[in-house]
Amino acid sequence: MLPVRCCTRVCYVVQGFIMTSPYFVQNRSVITRSASQTAGCTPAASVRAKLTNRRRNENPVSPVPVKVEVEEKRVSELTSSSLPLSAGHELLHQATVQPKTESLPQYPHSRRRRQLKVEYEKDEGVSPMKTEHWEPPDWRKQLGFIREMRSGRDAPVDNMGAEKCYDxxxxxxxxxxxxxxxxxxxxxxxxxxxxxxxxxxxxxxxxxxxxxxxxxxxxxxxxxxxxxxxxxxxxxxxxxxxxxxxxxxxxxxxxxxxxxxxxxxxxxxxxxxxxAWDQVSGIGVDTHVHRISNRLGWLTKPTKNPEETRKALEEWLPRDLWSEINWLLVGFGQQVCLPINPLCSVCLNQHSCPSAHKSSPEKRPKAGSPHSPSPTSSFKIKSEPEQEAALKYEMINKELQPTPVSPTRKRRLKSKVNS
Structure with a gap:
């Protein structure tokens, strides 16, 4: 019969072995019941015999993979160093029940996740996306009306242009x-x-x-x-x-x-x-083409000179019209769409032209000329008929108004009346 002190030591050893061994983790309930039954002064031989008999009766435990043992060892070290006892048992239980087949790096939660850079492979066979082709509204209808108005070919450019001046x-x-x-x-x-x-x-x-x-x-x-x-x-x-x-x-x-x-x-x-060479290289834009293109709204935005108008027209106008558009608009500008006071009432585009029935601005006299009003004068200069009418009106008002009578004259009049 072993002394009580020895039995206590054996119990402590068995309990520590149960806490650390994966086998006893799976069969903790059995060991705990046996330990409770043999609590107190249980001999070491009886404990060893009972454990041997129970091992024979139970099914043999399948060997744990090598990676699981490594994971258990790492978890046990964490448990003994920093984690509480219950957390360590939970990690051991997860490691044994769900063994990892591939070790993945674990990052702490405090570390910020890297942003992924998405890159697309360039497909050589796919053509790039084309931008939307802009063109003015109703331009084909307006061009048809201009052709109809130019069907007579009786403008100066038709008879005396550059095409008619050579030998x-x-x-x-x-x-x-x-x-x-x-x-x-x-x-x-x-x-x-x-x-x-x-x-x-x-x-x-x-x-x-x-x-x-x-x-x-x-x-x-x-x-x-x-x-x-x-x-x-x-x-x-x-x-x-x-x-x-x-x-x-x-x-x-x-x-x-x-x-x-x-x-x-x-x-x-x-x-x-x-x-001369019978080659279409661009649109010939003069003052007529420049003016009419801006009036009809054939440009994305108003242009300041003919060269800007040429570039803007070539962006949307079909190339087969580049040769025709010059003589069409030049003759149209010489006969109908005049620089000053255009004949909008006879133009077929008067209902679709944004500049229709808008008279051209009158030329203002330059500053400092005799006809320009003084910047400090705020009154309106009257014409000669207006000045004569105002003068007659003032003369009539003077005749109708009674003449003022002096006090001495009043006394004389009163003395005459009394006498």
Whole structure:
């Protein structure tokens, strides 16, 4: 018979073994009942025998995987160091019941989660999404009405434009040179004046060699009275010399080469490419096309100069209309859509044009001119008829009003009456 002290030690050893061993965790209820039955002074041999018999009766426990044992060891260390006893048993129970097949990194809750960067693979076969194509409302209907109004082809541009100013019997390079000269002279000039100047030049000999051989004074008399004729004389001489030196006596066949010439702008270059070379490179926009495009609302926003209008029109207008739109709008601007006081009452687009029946603003006198009112004057200047009427009105009022009587005269009148 072992002493009581030894039995107590054996019980403590058995209890500690039960708390740490996974086998006894699964069979805690059995061990606890046996321990309660043998509480007190139970011999070590009887305890060992009972445990041996119970092991024989129970089914053998399947071996735990290696990773589960490693997980149990880690949990037991956490339990013994920082976690309470009950939490450690729960972790052990979870580890044995649901063994992990793959070890995943565990991050503390205080650490912020990384944001994922989503990247898309570029599909070479898929075309990029096209933006919505803008076009003005009712522009086809308006263009059809303009064609109907221009069906007579009786505008000045139809009979005296650049297409009618060259000599059709001249060689090809001479015809192209005459087209370029007529376009240079047409800037800031009416078609009637340009046609008359070209007629005199053709009678003199409108060739590259003759222009270079003619002195400036004679050339100025031939092209007078086109707008800015002195500057155009210089441009004609410089352009002719440049064509002879760099382009072999012919005009360039590209817009880039044409705009290099003195006095040639984008409008002239695109028209020269269309008329001389029969190539559509862009829209020729002059003052008429610029004005009418803004009046009809054919632009996403109002433009300030013809070059901006050209770029805005080319963004939406079909390319097969680029050659036609110039002579259509130029003739329409010469006959109906005039710069000042347009004839909206006879225009077929008066119901769809946003600028219809809006008279052009009158030209105001410049500041400081005799006709401009003084900035400090707030009264209205009356015309001569208004001044005469006001003067007559004042004279009539004076005659109707009684004349004031002095006090001495009143006394004299009273003395006369009393006497």
């Amino acid at each position: 059709p019997e001249a060689p090809a390079h001479v015809r192209r040179f005459q087209v370029l000269v007529s376009l240079m002279l047409s800037s800031q000039t009416k078609d009637q004046v340009t046609a008359a100047a070209m007629q005199k030049l053709r009678a003199h000999g409108c060739t590259l060699e003759n222009i270079l051989a003619t002195d400036d004074e004679k050339l100025g008399k031939l092209i007078y009275p086109v707008g800015f004729w002195r500057n155009k004389v210089k441009y004609l001489k410089l352009t002719s010399a440049m064509l002879q030196k760099e382009f072999g006596g012919d005009i360039p066949n590209s817009v880039e080469g044409l705009v290099r010439l003195p006095g040639v702008g984008p409008k002239m270059a695109h028209l020269a490419m269309d008329i």
